[in-house]
Amino acid sequence: MPARSIEQVRNLCKRRGFVFPGSAAYGGLGSFWDYGPLGVEMLGNVKRAWWRDVVYKRDDVEGLDAAILMSRKVWQHSGHEATFSDPLVDNKKTGKRYRLDHLLEAQPQRVLGELLAHINFASMPLTKLVNIAPQSVGDVDYTMNPLGAIGHLAAMLIESRMHHVSTDRLVRWLAPILVVYPERELAINKAGVIDPSTQEVGEWTNPRNFNLMFQTHIGPVVRAAGSEEELAARAYLRPETAQGIFMNFAHVQRSLARKVPFGIAQVGKAFRNEITPGNFIFRTREFEQMEIEFFIKPPQFVREGEKNDAQWHDEWIKQRYEWWMGLGIDEARLRKREQSADELAHYSKRTVDLEYLFPEFGWGEVEGIANRTDYDLSAHSRDIPAEDLARLKLEPNADSVEKFDYFDPDAKARYIPWVIEPSAGATRAMLAFLCEAYHEELTKEPPTAEVDAIKAEIPAVIKNAQKKQKDAEKEADSAQRKHDPAAIEAFCAALEEAAARLPQSLLEIDALLSEHSGAQNLEPVKKLQPKVNKLAEDCARVVLKLHPALAPIKLAVFPLKKNKPELVDIARRIAQTYQPHFRTVYDDSAGIGRLYRRQDEVGTPWCVTVDFQTLEDNTVTVRERDSMQQQRISLEALREHFFTRLHV
């Protein structure tokens, strides 16, 4: 059974030195995390496992480590500066928050018309309108007259002649207007904008603009915000590592004389001013990515027998899926999910997400494999033909001095390659592997008397719960029900079934009693739960069943008794033998049983114990983490034993 809650994993991480809250001495800084001695090992192992798989094992991928700070121009032309700023608005009544454009898209046309009618466009500064208004409406060119464009739109909407303008296009203009319009709060509320969650008119706050990229400035001089000097000096911390790869496409291709198809892999930090960080290290504002941009021929140059973009995409999806499985993720908790058209990023033709089933919050993306076409390399190139600009919805790039094209000796043609992008979260991967590896196991037979006492109390719990279930069923209006009868019924059934399997099911019962939020309020449960929990903790061990390649410590060496210098000496010597090759620790700070449990908890796959027999025949016990089995191995054979298992 993997982790039941993120809380369990978070606690273990803090207690055992994987992950600590950041800036803790000053009360913490929301959702920034520091990686402790074991965390840095494990995260490093995740990254190494990935690098081995996508760089070392292949003939067609090279590595790269680009700068984190990149010119503002990169992010303007990649589209991030525009798309990473989302206006948000809250409904004070329901507490729901929406992206303004999503909210407007969910409105009936009538409300959008009302909204336009309530905006006095003449009161808005013309300079702002110029940036927002469409250049044409229908057949009429409004380049010189943005006010006219808005007025035209408003008139059409009010007269319900919507066939000229689709809702989503209209929303794209309306949303930015509502962010800068001085009386926007009034307008939204007067127009009666509806909350999609309740289908009732909401009580809305001011839409506020959010920029998801972290800004900084190159050079120590302080400049006025928004000034020309400030904009010129502005840089962003990369929100994805991918753009660093695109910037270096030509460098890598030329310096290593690479032919398409080939890929560039990069591991590194990325930064996003997430609106809602949370779920431990799942969504943080500083995180680490493992990304590949795999460059391939554009469809029109693909010849008979060669893979096209769709086939390369499928192949990478398969490859990456297998990587996760190979490191111990169970099939039941890893899935591929096709992104729907409306959630595709601005650069993507098709994206398939790999999602892990996390405890508590459920399916969460750990990797996205996107077909980015030739969008990015074109966006950063000058002299792109007009038809390609139109196809990719790009503006001509006058800032760039490069054209990221490639002469293909096979096709005898010059083209801008397409790209398949497998992009995984390294920090998320670590969390997924930790959740997957977390196990609680019964290691001792609980005393019969205590088990019987628990058994005896369970019927009372079930009876009490069933009474609550009947009460809930009496309440006809399901919205008024305090409890969900179906949930109670399921709880009772599970509890009854588990009770019959005591004592083996002790941990399941502990989980049942402490997890059902409704159950915790039952009086008999309040009495029973601490008893069960105590007994469960006494008779169980926590073990991280990590793949050895991911385990932060590979080997721990103990003397059976720490006050026997002859055992201590040998144990220390064994540890020192392996320390240069892989993470090995020596420990004698507790009794042998406790030492084993400590290593179980951090996922150390093997422990070596030096005992009195060692003095006679030079053998030690090697104890395996998952099975807890021991075997005697001679000191000479240890090297072979571990090196083959760890692929050193």
Place this chain on the structure above:
RNA sequence: GCGGGUGUAGCUCAGUGGUAGAGCAUCACGUUGCCAACGUGAUGGUCGUGGGUUCGAGUCCCAUCACCCGCUCCA
């Protein structure tokens, strides 16, 4: 930003207006021949912060800060 929750020892948490507590962890000494052993002792606290009520506040009141969970986002 809105709603909910939590702040007491390194960790997990008790604490009824009247001397600041437990378990675990840590350290010392003794004991201990393989799966969270035991005994004795010790270390460790501005009870998140600032005000107020009171003879007296961890506890009641007000304010404030931080973190956690949920809401958008998506590696």
